[in-house]
Amino acid sequence: MQLPSLPSCSIGDIDSDADSEQLRQRITDAKEQLGDKLMILGHHYQRDSIIEHADETGDSFLLARKAADSEAELIVFCGVHFMAESADILTDDNQIVMMPNIRAGCSMADMADLPDVEACWNELLENCNLSDPASRENAELPAEHGQSYLVPVTYMNSSADLKAFVGHHGGIVCTSSNAAGVLEWALERAGEGGKVLFFPDQHLGRNTALAMGYEEQDLAVWNPMMVPDWESLNASTFVLWHGYCSVHQRFTVDQINDFREDYPGALVIAHPECDREVVDAADASGSTEMIRRYVEDAPSGSVIGVGTEIHLVKRLDSNYSDKKVICLDPGVCPCSTMYMIHPAFLADLLESLVEGQVANRIVVPSQIADEAILALNRMLSIVA
Numbered sequence: 001m002q003l004p005s006l007p008s009c010s011i012g013d014i015d016s017d018a019d020s021e022q023l024r025q026r027i028t029d030a031k032e033q034l035g036d037k038l039m040i041l042g043h044h045y046q047r048d049s050i051i052e053h054a055d056e057t058g059d060s061f062l063l064a065r066k067a068a069d070s071e072a073e074l075i076v077f078c079g080v081h082f083m084a085e086s087a088d089i090l091t092d093d094n095q096i097v098m099m100p101n102i103r104a105g106c107s108m109a110d111m112a113d114l115p116d117v118e119a120c121w122n123e124l125l126e127n128c129n130l131s132d133p134a135s136r137e138n139a140e141l142p143a144e145h146g147q148s149y150l151v152p153v154t155y156m157n158s159s160a161d162l163k164a165f166v167g168h169h170g171g172i173v174c175t176s177s178n179a180a181g182v183l184e185w186a187l188e189r190a191g192e193g194g195k196v197l198f199f200p201d202q203h204l205g206r207n208t209a210l211a212m213g214y215e216e217q218d219l220a221v222w223n224p225m226m227v228p229d230w231e232s233l234n235a236s237t238f239v240l241w242h243g244y245c246s247v248h249q250r251f252t253v254d255q256i257n258d259f260r261e262d263y264p265g266a267l268v269i270a271h272p273e274c275d276r277e278v279v280d281a282a283d284a285s286g287s288t289e290m291i292r293r294y295v296e297d298a299p300s301g302s303v304i305g306v307g308t309e310i311h312l313v314k315r316l317d318s319n320y321s322d323k324k325v326i327c328l329d330p331g332v333c334p335c336s337t338m339y340m341i342h343p344a345f346l347a348d349l350l351e352s353l354v355e356g357q358v359a360n361r362i363v364v365p366s367q368i369a370d371e372a373i374l375a376l377n378r379m380l381s382i383v384a
């Protein structure tokens with residue numbers, strides 16, 4: 001289907017009950033007209049008035065896979081930009097991926113860009129006396145005896161050109177649910193004395209490495225705005241990019257202590273994008289999908305404090321009515337960029353599609369997609 005593109009939608013927030021009902025009807029009508037051609041994907045952190053229209057809900061990786069497995073011609077991704085890029089990379093050329101609001105990015109993903117990562121990469125190779133896995137005939141094989149490589153690992157929460165960088169240099173993508181397996185894979189390729197460069201989220205890298213038995217002295221942080229500390233960088237096994245999630249950064253040990261005081265015997269689970277101290281103080285830590293399962297598996301009557309985005313926490317509380325699920329942050333902690341997907345944008349986009357016009361299409365250039373998919377497929381090969 002060849003359709004002309006429209007510029008980005010630009011409708012503001014409209015939240016009265018009457019407006020909400022009108023928007024619900026507009027979306028429902030458009031969905032009905034588009035039928036099987038359309039699939040709407042909704043990330044866990046989206047507001048309920050978006051989730052109610054989603055054909056599939058989940059975390060970024062699960063949704064990208066749903067897109068890849070789907071035969072829908074029109075895929076509307078209600079999430080942030082890097083997620084829609086991953087969906088475009090994993091889908092066929094005849095599938096069109098769009099976002100209701102193209103300005104919805106991820107502040108963590110924006111903390112690492114290609115020029116900064118390339119500069120870091122070149123400095124580490126030179127100053128730590130490491131080799132580029134791409135210099136080998138087969139970058140995917142474990143390191144040979146006596147060889148030390150620098151292996152790049154990127155979190156799903158990164159731009160497509162960083163995934164392509166990782167693919168080109170023999171590295172791999174990870175999610176918050178498979179990070180330990182991915183780091184083991186990377187260490188095997190790094191070899192004795194080799195290093196893993198992990199970006200953009202320092203907390204996921206740190207929490208995963210510590211849980212695998214590494215210690216603080218095995219970790220060093222790379223901040224492109226600071227003079228490198230070569231002593232700790234040379235001594236480290238993991239070089240962690242300085243990025244963080246503005247939502248998960250809000251959770252503190254004091255909040256957990258207050259929560260336990262208010263609810264003696266309560267359970268606590270935190271997302272691994274939280275600080276190390278928060279993860280240590282919690283009873284468990286895991287990805288959004290693991291948090292959902294933790295709540296599901298908790299005994300009826302449990303009170304569970306959760307350190308993650310508020311929309312998911314509230315939805316868990318209403319979906320598991322025999323348990324009390326409470327956000328650890330007493331202030332509201334939505335992801336402000338996820339919140340940029342408003343039903344008004346979704347209604348506009350779907351109505352454009354009904355009229356045969358595509359708006360807000362996400363297209364990853366084929367040269368980038370071809371290298372990014374190498375890194376994604378390496379991840380899939382170890383998850384399977």
Ligand code: SF4
Pocket residue numbers: 045080105106107108109157245246247248309335336337338
């Ligand atoms: S919750 Fe954090 S990591 Fe997830 S999209 Fe929002 S800013 Fe990015």
